[in-house]
Amino acid sequence: VTGAxxxxxxxxxxxxxxxxxxxxxxSSDTIAEVVGDFAAGRTPDYQMAALLATIxxxxxxxxxxxxxxxxxxxxxxxxxxxxxxxxKHSTGGVGDKVTLVVAPMVAxxxxxxxxxxxxxxxxxxxxxxxxxxxxxxxxxxCASEVLQMVDRxxxxxxxxxxxxxxxxxxxxxxxxxxxxxxxIPLIAASVMSKKIxxxxxxxxxxxxxxxxxxxxxxxxxxxxxxLMLALGTRFGLPGVAVLSDMSQPLGRAVGNxxxxxxxLAVLRGEEVPGLTGLCxxxxxxxxxxxxxxxxxxxxxxxxxxxxxxGAGYDVFARWVAAQGGAVEQIRNPDLLPGAAHHxxxxxxxxxxxxxxxxxxxxxxxxxxxxxxxxxxxxxxHGAGVLLHRQAGDRVAAGQPLAELHCTEGSRAAALxxxxxxxxxxxxxxxxxxxxEVLAAEVAVDHLA
Amino acid sequence: VTGAxxxxxxxxxxxxxxxxxxxxxxSSDTIAEVVGDFAAGRTPDYQMAALLATIxxxxxxxxxxxxxxxxxxxxxxxxxxxxxxxxKHSTGGVGDKVTLVVAPMVAxxxxxxxxxxxxxxxxxxxxxxxxxxxxxxxxxxCASEVLQMVDRxxxxxxxxxxxxxxxxxxxxxxxxxxxxxxxIPLIAASVMSKKIxxxxxxxxxxxxxxxxxxxxxxxxxxxxxxLMLALGTRFGLPGVAVLSDMSQPLGRAVGNxxxxxxxLAVLRGEEVPGLTGLCxxxxxxxxxxxxxxxxxxxxxxxxxxxxxxGAGYDVFARWVAAQGGAVEQIRNPDLLPGAAHHxxxxxxxxxxxxxxxxxxxxxxxxxxxxxxxxxxxxxxHGAGVLLHRQAGDRVAAGQPLAELHCTEGSRAAALxxxxxxxxxxxxxxxxxxxxEVLAAEVAVDHLA
Numbered sequence: 001v002t003g004a005x006x007x008x009x010x011x012x013x014x015x016x017x018x019x020x021x022x023x024x025x026x027s028s029d030t031i032a033e034v035v036g037d038f039a040a041g042r043t044p045d046y047q048m049a050a051l052l053a054t055i056x057x058x059x060x061x062x063x064x065x066x067x068x069x070x071x072x073x074x075x076x077x078x079x080x081x082x083x084x085x086x087x088k089h090s091t092g093g094v095g096d097k098v099t100l101v102v103a104p105m106v107a108x109x110x111x112x113x114x115x116x117x118x119x120x121x122x123x124x125x126x127x128x129x130x131x132x133x134x135x136x137x138x139x140x141x142c143a144s145e146v147l148q149m150v151d152r153x154x155x156x157x158x159x160x161x162x163x164x165x166x167x168x169x170x171x172x173x174x175x176x177x178x179x180x181x182x183x184i185p186l187i188a189a190s191v192m193s194k195k196i197x198x199x200x201x202x203x204x205x206x207x208x209x210x211x212x213x214x215x216x217x218x219x220x221x222x223x224x225x226x227l228m229l230a231l232g233t234r235f236g237l238p239g240v241a242v243l244s245d246m247s248q249p250l251g252r253a254v255g256n257x258x259x260x261x262x263x264l265a266v267l268r269g270e271e272v273p274g275l276t277g278l279c280x281x282x283x284x285x286x287x288x289x290x291x292x293x294x295x296x297x298x299x300x301x302x303x304x305x306x307x308x309x310g311a312g313y314d315v316f317a318r319w320v321a322a323q324g325g326a327v328e329q330i331r332n333p334d335l336l337p338g339a340a341h342h343x344x345x346x347x348x349x350x351x352x353x354x355x356x357x358x359x360x361x362x363x364x365x366x367x368x369x370x371x372x373x374x375x376x377x378x379x380x381h382g383a384g385v386l387l388h389r390q391a392g393d394r395v396a397a398g399q400p401l402a403e404l405h406c407t408e409g410s411r412a413a414a415l416x417x418x419x420x421x422x423x424x425x426x427x428x429x430x431x432x433x434x435x436e437v438l439a440a441e442v443a444v445d446h447l448a
Numbered sequence: 449v450t451g452a453x454x455x456x457x458x459x460x461x462x463x464x465x466x467x468x469x470x471x472x473x474x475s476s477d478t479i480a481e482v483v484g485d486f487a488a489g490r491t492p493d494y495q496m497a498a499l500l501a502t503i504x505x506x507x508x509x510x511x512x513x514x515x516x517x518x519x520x521x522x523x524x525x526x527x528x529x530x531x532x533x534x535x536k537h538s539t540g541g542v543g544d545k546v547t548l549v550v551a552p553m554v555a556x557x558x559x560x561x562x563x564x565x566x567x568x569x570x571x572x573x574x575x576x577x578x579x580x581x582x583x584x585x586x587x588x589x590c591a592s593e594v595l596q597m598v599d600r601x602x603x604x605x606x607x608x609x610x611x612x613x614x615x616x617x618x619x620x621x622x623x624x625x626x627x628x629x630x631x632i633p634l635i636a637a638s639v640m641s642k643k644i645x646x647x648x649x650x651x652x653x654x655x656x657x658x659x660x661x662x663x664x665x666x667x668x669x670x671x672x673x674x675l676m677l678a679l680g681t682r683f684g685l686p687g688v689a690v691l692s693d694m695s696q697p698l699g700r701a702v703g704n705x706x707x708x709x710x711x712l713a714v715l716r717g718e719e720v721p722g723l724t725g726l727c728x729x730x731x732x733x734x735x736x737x738x739x740x741x742x743x744x745x746x747x748x749x750x751x752x753x754x755x756x757x758g759a760g761y762d763v764f765a766r767w768v769a770a771q772g773g774a775v776e777q778i779r780n781p782d783l784l785p786g787a788a789h790h791x792x793x794x795x796x797x798x799x800x801x802x803x804x805x806x807x808x809x810x811x812x813x814x815x816x817x818x819x820x821x822x823x824x825x826x827x828x829h830g831a832g833v834l835l836h837r838q839a840g841d842r843v844a845a846g847q848p849l850a851e852l853h854c855t856e857g858s859r860a861a862a863l864x865x866x867x868x869x870x871x872x873x874x875x876x877x878x879x880x881x882x883x884e885v886l887a888a889e890v891a892v893d894h895l896a
Contacts, residue, residue: 046494049626054501056469056502177495178465179461179462
């Protein structure tokens, strides 16, 4: 049956939907054609939405996921840094400012970092939103500017470039509005295509689990980590995965400028329980991915020195200046945006903080104005939450648990969500849900 | 979290997609809201496509399917015929002109028939396309015209009215272009909502299985039949289901005017193997649904008399005239559209016809111009296929098996498909795939 012009893309994607639902494998050619059709605007959104929903139900195997990753990478340009660079990725969490800490730490150790980041949506924040707290900082760099920053400063953080993996870009935007973001193979192909297109020497994957994570189940998070590492191996991108707990927020600050301030405090040597250790671990793994001769102890010593000596802080300031940002806000973080109202949430009774819901804290921050419900909505860079207590802490009745920073947001709803985030009980929790590293899946021989 | 205006429909359907994929039941309220949002244009196609694809994978239980049916019915107006009427529905097949035969047969027995029909797509024909072979026949009646025809003629066949079940109408159009037509609960809700909205006293469901059917697997077809009957029971619409084989075409004619001619021949008393028996069975069941006092033998005698006496033929002619059609084409079917070329397909060797692929015959007819690949495309009413032999027939080498009627269509491709439809072997087939009734699922006590 030979159809009219334009009928072939429809025939291909409809056959792919039917085949996938029936449990068949999709061929690499089929996947490449379907992604190519969609990236080129030959396939309507509703057909791609139906295919994504079918994949979210029926899954993709490793070969199919690799074909999808390859199709995304081939849909756009790729970066070819002249110096070796390393990269990191987090699957996202509440209070996750690790990129802001580790990129300058690793760069200060002499290993350039090239990191393209996204914006936040829902209860999880995005690195680009956080960095936009800094006046004047340019984050929409073109590919050549990204590579220039690597050469000039040794680090670059920028928004996802439009020229890279446009096939993933269009697909991600559609997944976001069709409840198909939490599919393991779709996440893995989306993340790894972006990492592969950046041309780095290695990537550290921070895969979150727990209530505040995109993939709450630890087993599923581990499967996602293994799948991403396997894709990296197939495409010549060495990787290491850290599985970390996201059942309570990471660090004390949640919100854009608040998180930049906390990152700067860590880069001045401050120890934040849960956060500092994770930053050291990820930074050391990044360093070792970039330099095969480094052992774990040496790498850890080097990144700690970069954090406590102020060397990382200096790199961060130089980088902000180089991308046009207000370096005085880095030297004096009190100049970063703030909020009109600071409301305290207090312990209802004496006891122990047994749990802090990352999701509710993230929702409180978003309601206060720090987050957005739809891409394109503005965010309030000064809004957010500061936690005074962490899980396992003992509290007296009436003692402050957390502080809501809010100007124009839904203050009452945000306070209600923040209050509901805390569980205070008469006994200390049996296990403190921390940001302990559960596993480091070492895919690179010299890191084993 | 209270979102901006318009955010609620998105939140609802995204939650429904996530819940359904996770294996949860959707509440009746959720289903009603989601269908209402979509019917009112508050939900974009891509979100509904993702939900339909998820349902096609994960299924719906009876309560969910009933809620979907109810939501479709409530999305538009419903008919309230003043006289009791009966209805029938076929899940669609190649050469299925049963409606054209049974509606006048039953009406001639004094039981009015109200039947809203659809157009064909792909290899299966649609009743409305077939009837448009008749010059001038108006099939786009409004609700009051439909009811007037019942009163005036005792039968009406018309296109699906825009005012009835618009929620299903929009959803069906989207299913058609997202490869989600073959989901059992989606089919059941779509069919039964239309039947319920027509206000009839009972419906005979002709559920096809076999290679040429929408649902090829007999077990799945039986499940579909049971589900539709269960929905009918819930909504006070008594029903009977006939499971019939669609592995070879129904009757000898496939194509629009060719099928009208065959229907008229049956209404003149001609016996067509496979077709006439099925028409008598369905007509008798329709009659008994309308009149609880009739036993099977009496009903069968009455409908046969209507078919062989010419009474049904007269009702058909009166009905065509009443809806503005050229009654001279009914009196003299040679005046119906024909085709410029008649090509014979001949037996390659002596032997027995062991099988005739309904799907390939349907494709041949569609390629000849009788069908369409996309809704809105025109059809050639004169094009199609006439079968000279049926499965189980003995043939000599070179004897005609079938005849392709084609004017402007893809004649060579159609002939190739028609040739490939026939299997001729040295032995007679062990079982002749006929249109035998496999089961009559009697849901109404007095028909048991």
